[in-house]
Amino acid sequence: MKDNGLGMTQPNLFKETFPYSEIPKTVFNNVLVPMDLPEKIWITDTTFRDGQQSMSSFTVDQIATIYDYLHKLDNGSGIIRQTEFFLYTEKDRKAVEECMKRGYEFPQITSWIRAKKEDLQLVKEMGIKETGMLMSCSDYHIFDKLKMNREQAMNAYLSIAENALENGIIPRCHLEDITRADFFGFVVPFVQKLMELSEKSGLQVKIRACDTLGLGVPYNGVELPRSVPAIIHGLRKYAGVPSDSIEWHGHNDFYSVVTNSATSWLYGSASVNTTLFGIGERTGNCPLEAMVVEYGQLKGSTKDMDLTIITEIADYFKKELDYEVPQRTPFVGSEFNVTRAGIHADGLLKNEEIYNAFDTSKILNRPALVAVNEYSGVAGIAAWINGYFKLKGSNKLNKKDSRILPIKKWVDEQYENGRTTVIRNDELESITLKYITNLLEEKDDEQAVI
Known part of the structure; x- marks a missing residue:
C-alpha cells in the first residue's frame, strides 16, 4: 500500500493525467487561486x-x-x-x-x-x-x-x-x-x-x-x-x-x-x-x-x-552563428511585420497603424514592409518603396504616383512569364532606382531634416 508522504516506496506517476499511450489530460477541479503580480518582475x-x-x-x-x-x-x-x-x-x-x-x-x-x-x-x-x-x-x-x-x-x-x-x-x-x-x-x-x-x-x-x-x-x-x-x-x-x-x-x-x-x-x-x-x-x-x-x-x-x-x-x-530565426517568428523573424496581401498593403500605405500593432521601426528598428508579388498592386509597391527606403513625411509615395506604373508593369511581366516566387528586395531595389532616379537623394534630404 502506498504512503502519501516522503516515505512512500512506490512512485506516483499520475497516470490518470499522463497515460503515455494518449495525449496528457487537463483535469479541472475548479479550485481558483488569486492573481498577484509582483511589483517588481x-x-x-x-x-x-x-x-x-x-x-x-x-x-x-x-x-x-x-x-x-x-x-x-x-x-x-x-x-x-x-x-x-x-x-x-x-x-x-x-x-x-x-x-x-x-x-x-x-x-x-x-x-x-x-x-x-x-x-x-x-x-x-x-x-x-x-x-x-x-x-x-x-x-x-x-x-x-x-x-x-x-x-x-x-x-x-x-x-x-x-x-x-x-x-x-x-x-x-x-x-x-x-x-x-x-x-x-x-x-x-x-x-x-x-x-x-x-x-x-x-x-x-x-x-x-x-x-x-x-x-x-x-x-x-x-x-x-x-x-x-x-x-x-x-x-x-x-x-x-x-x-x-x-x-x-x-x-x-x-x-x-x-x-x-x-x-x-x-x-x-x-x-x-x-x-x-x-x-x-x-x-x-x-x-x-x-x-x-x-x-x-x-x-x-x-x-x-x-x-x-x-x-x-x-x-x-x-x-x-549561421542560425536563422524562422521567418515568421514574432519580433525577430524576417517576415514578422511583412505583409503580402494587397488590401493590407493599401492599409499600410494610408496609415501604418492599421496593420502594424506598434511602431516596429522605432522600437525594434524593423520598419513594416510589404512583400511584392502578383497580388500586390500599385499600393503594395508604393508601400514596399516607402518601407524599404525608409521614406518619411512628404517624401513618402502614394499609390497614385505615376512613377510606380513602370515598376508595376515589370512586376506583372514577371508573373505573366511564369514566375511563382516573391520578388526579391534586391530586384525591386534595382528596378525602383531605374525609374525613380532621385529616390536616394529624397531619402537623404528627409533624414537630414530629421
Whole structure:
C-alpha cells in the first residue's frame, strides 16, 4: 500500500493525467487561486546553458559578444537580471572569465551544476556567488533516473544546498519536472526545508520551478501537478517562498511556453527564465524577446531597455552563428511585420497603424514592409518603396504616383512569364532606382531634416 508522504516506496506517476499511450489530460477541479503580480518582475537568461545545448557550441568570443548584447539590451534597467553558464570545460570557464572582466552589473553571471560536491567546487574556484543546482522532483526522476526514494533524494539535495550556503553561495534550486511532481507529497515539504536553511543562513535560497516537458497549463482551476497558477501560488502559500525567490523555467512542447511564463508572473513569480529566440532542447525554451515585450505589456513600460538590440542580436546569430530565426517568428523573424496581401498593403500605405500593432521601426528598428508579388498592386509597391527606403513625411509615395506604373508593369511581366516566387528586395531595389532616379537623394534630404 502506498504512503502519501516522503516515505512512500512506490512512485506516483499520475497516470490518470499522463497515460503515455494518449495525449496528457487537463483535469479541472475548479479550485481558483488569486492573481498577484509582483511589483517588481524580471527576466533571467539561459542561452549559454540550456540554449547552447541545442545548437553548435559557441566559441569564447561568441559568448562574450552575446553577453555584451544582453547587457546593451538591458541598458541598466536590471530587467534582464542574470544569465547562467556551464563550468565543466576549460572553454566554459574561459568564457565566464571573459564575461566577468566586463564588470557589468546586469546581467549578473551565475552558473549551473549538478547537485554534487565536486561540481560545487568549480563554483567556488570561479568565485561565482550564485549557482543553479539540479534537483529533480518528480517520481519519474527520483525513482527511475536517480534510483532513490523521496527521502534519500531530499537529503542529498539539502546537503549540497547547505554546503553552498556554508560557502556563501546562493543556491538556485532547479526543481526539475515540477509539472509531473507530487506537489504536497514532495515539493512542499522539500521546499519548506530549503526555506529553513535560508532563514538559518541569512542567505536567499531561490526556487526555479522547471516545466521540463512543457506540460504546464495556464488555466486557473486546473488540478496539480499541471497547473501553473497553483504551483506558483502553492510555493508561496504552503512552502513559504517569497516572490523574489521564485523563478519559472518553461519549455514549448505544447506551444504554451510564453503564456505559461507570463502566467507565472501573474500568480506571484518575480522571475522567468528564457533564451534568445527560444533556443533549447526539443521545442526550445521561452524566448527572451517575447518576455521583454510581455514585460512592457504587463508593466506599461519597458523602462530603459533598448529593444533595437534584439534586431542586432538576430542579425549576429544569422551572420556569425549561421542560425536563422524562422521567418515568421514574432519580433525577430524576417517576415514578422511583412505583409503580402494587397488590401493590407493599401492599409499600410494610408496609415501604418492599421496593420502594424506598434511602431516596429522605432522600437525594434524593423520598419513594416510589404512583400511584392502578383497580388500586390500599385499600393503594395508604393508601400514596399516607402518601407524599404525608409521614406518619411512628404517624401513618402502614394499609390497614385505615376512613377510606380513602370515598376508595376515589370512586376506583372514577371508573373505573366511564369514566375511563382516573391520578388526579391534586391530586384525591386534595382528596378525602383531605374525609374525613380532621385529616390536616394529624397531619402537623404528627409533624414537630414530629421
